Amino acid sequence: xxxxxxxxxxREPQRALRIVDAHAHAGPYSLFFIPDAGRGxxxxxxxxCGVSHAVISSHLAIQLDAAEGxxxxxxxxxxxxxxxxGYLTVNPWQDPAGELDKWGRDTRFGGIKLHPDLHDxxxxxxxxxxxxxxxxxxxxxxxxxxxxxxxxxxLPMVDEVAAxxxxxxxxxxxxxxxxxxxxxxxxxxxxxxxxxxxxxxSFNTGADIATMVREVxxxxxxxxxxxxxxxxxxxxxxxxxxxxxxxxxxxxxGGTMTRLLxxxxxxx
Amino acid sequence: MLIDADAMLxxxxxxxxxxxxxxxxxxxxxxxxxxxxxxxxxxxxLHDPHTGNLxxxxxxxxxxxxxxCWVLLPDTCGETGSAAAFTAAALEAGVGAVRAYPxxxxxxxxxxxAASMLHALAEARLPLLxxxxxxxxxxxxxxxxxxxxxxxxxxxxxxRVLRQAAGVLARTANVHLGLANLSSHCGLEWLVExxxxxxxxxxxxxxxxxxxESVTRLLWSELDDQSVAAIGAGNLRGLLxxxxxxx
Numbered sequence: 001x002x003x004x005x006x007x008x009x010x011r012e013p014q015r016a017l018r019i020v021d022a023h024a025h026a027g028p029y030s031l032f033f034i035p036d037a038g039r040g041x042x043x044x045x046x047x048x049c050g051v052s053h054a055v056i057s058s059h060l061a062i063q064l065d066a067a068e069g070x071x072x073x074x075x076x077x078x079x080x081x082x083x084x085x086g087y088l089t090v091n092p093w094q095d096p097a098g099e100l101d102k103w104g105r106d107t108r109f110g111g112i113k114l115h116p117d118l119h120d121x122x123x124x125x126x127x128x129x130x131x132x133x134x135x136x137x138x139x140x141x142x143x144x145x146x147x148x149x150x151x152x153x154x155l156p157m158v159d160e161v162a163a164x165x166x167x168x169x170x171x172x173x174x175x176x177x178x179x180x181x182x183x184x185x186x187x188x189x190x191x192x193x194x195x196x197x198x199x200x201x202s203f204n205t206g207a208d209i210a211t212m213v214r215e216v217x218x219x220x221x222x223x224x225x226x227x228x229x230x231x232x233x234x235x236x237x238x239x240x241x242x243x244x245x246x247x248x249x250x251x252x253x254g255g256t257m258t259r260l261l262x263x264x265x266x267x268x
Numbered sequence: 269m270l271i272d273a274d275a276m277l278x279x280x281x282x283x284x285x286x287x288x289x290x291x292x293x294x295x296x297x298x299x300x301x302x303x304x305x306x307x308x309x310x311x312x313x314l315h316d317p318h319t320g321n322l323x324x325x326x327x328x329x330x331x332x333x334x335x336x337c338w339v340l341l342p343d344t345c346g347e348t349g350s351a352a353a354f355t356a357a358a359l360e361a362g363v364g365a366v367r368a369y370p371x372x373x374x375x376x377x378x379x380x381x382a383a384s385m386l387h388a389l390a391e392a393r394l395p396l397l398x399x400x401x402x403x404x405x406x407x408x409x410x411x412x413x414x415x416x417x418x419x420x421x422x423x424x425x426x427x428r429v430l431r432q433a434a435g436v437l438a439r440t441a442n443v444h445l446g447l448a449n450l451s452s453h454c455g456l457e458w459l460v461e462x463x464x465x466x467x468x469x470x471x472x473x474x475x476x477x478x479x480x481e482s483v484t485r486l487l488w489s490e491l492d493d494q495s496v497a498a499i500g501a502g503n504l505r506g507l508l509x510x511x512x513x514x515x
Binding site for chain 1 (some may be wrong): 282283284299300301426427428429430431436449451452453454455456458477478479480481483484485487488489490493496504
């Protein structure tokens with residue numbers, strides 16, 4: 001039994017790895033009730049399991065107001081910089097260039113978050129041009145929501161933007177989200193070296209994650225939970241019990257994401 | 269100890285989950301430290317309940333870790349016999365619980381057509397297991413209030429249902445929640461604090477769902493060991509007719 005599974009069975013936080021959650025949020029969400037969705041609840045769950053760090057975008061930013069929501073994300077990170085890094089949410093209808101100008105050099109943000117489904121705007125649309133320009137110039141990773149069959153962020157659209165911007169790291173959030181989507185996401189990642197698969201969602205399994213690692217490599221698959229949208233332990237458990245070799249599991253759970261967050265050190 | 273209230277044998281047509289054999293099921297249970305499981309058969313859900321229920325009994329003969337769970341239909345067309353005959357046969361065969369798929373099988377579980385079957389289940393004290401996607405919360409509440417002796421376990425909750433489930437839990441005593449895909453952030457702790465650990469039973473949703481989810485969710489919860497033990501096995505033991513198994 002691996003050290004992480006043993007920690008689960010002992011009901012103790014794991015201490016074997018630095019786990020980084022590549023897909024997290026914060027705050028309430030109108031469609032359903034989330035208990036304890038604030039910073040305190042997030043840190044408590046991370047401590048319970050032994051998750052060191054999470055990269056977050058506030059629910060306010062993705063759901064309603066990018067400007068106010070990005071400020072909220074920045075405030076949460078400021079209060080616990082050792083535990084959180086922010087995703088700068090870019091809403092194509094809410095001044096993308098202005099948000100990038102305002103926050104692009106702020107070290108509280110380590111990535112950009114796009115949610116085309118929530119904003120009714122295609123990932124391939126021109127309003128996202130400032131995002132690709134910024135990411136190309138800086139090395140800042142871009143996490144986009146993906147969902148198989150979506151008119152806004154289906155996998156062929158990830159393929160299209162990855163082909164247009166081969167120097168950009170694109171984290172495919174949920175890796176397509178469904179069994180059919182997982183297959184499509186793997187195919188896109190195999191064609192486009194900049195695409196990294198992020199594994200949170202409601203339909204993923206440890207077997208699916210192991211397939212992704214086998215097909216595209218452990219340096220191209222990252223653990224995310226989507227918490228507090230979904231409880232952090234759902235996705236984390238899948239990775240822990242996936243049967244991945246120890247080295248690959250360590251890369252998926254934190255090693256790869258830690259490397260992707262280092263881009264600011266390369267800036268002049 | 270963990271007892272899985274939500275597992276299934278048989279093949280599955282919409283994604284690759286293995287062959288659904290008894291050997292695969294026992295191997296998966298061993299990998300996740302699950303001692304026993306209440307199992308249905310996909311044939312009962314996705315093809316023909318009567319045939320699936322009988323095949324399930326054949327498969328679990330001599331498998332003391334697997335407790336059969338039949339799938340019910342209203343007795344209006346006589347497909348699984350009268351309500352009384354169905355429950356008598358279930359008890360005779362050591363069936364531990366009964367599932368219903370009203371959405372997939374095209375009937376109203378809270379309506380008049382299923383009333384006699386639910387009445388028979390309640391009299392037999394056979395727990396009714398449901399997936400949240402199969403029946404609305406108003407129907408769940410109506411069934412629970414009409415049959416207060418009938419234990420109802422609702423699984424497959426997802427992360428969007430606390431607003432609906434909370435009211436039903438507050439107004440009923442016999443509705444329980446299954447842990448399979450109970451995925452609201454801190455939802456398990458919130459539910460236990462409000463309604464008690466006795467309202468939740470462990471389940472995995474395997475093989476369609478990964479048992480790693482519910483195992484990790486329960487063991488890495490913020491609940492005390494006593495609550496974890498109750499949810500992991502004790503609550504389900506209390507709902508099942510253990511004496512029928514020995515018969």
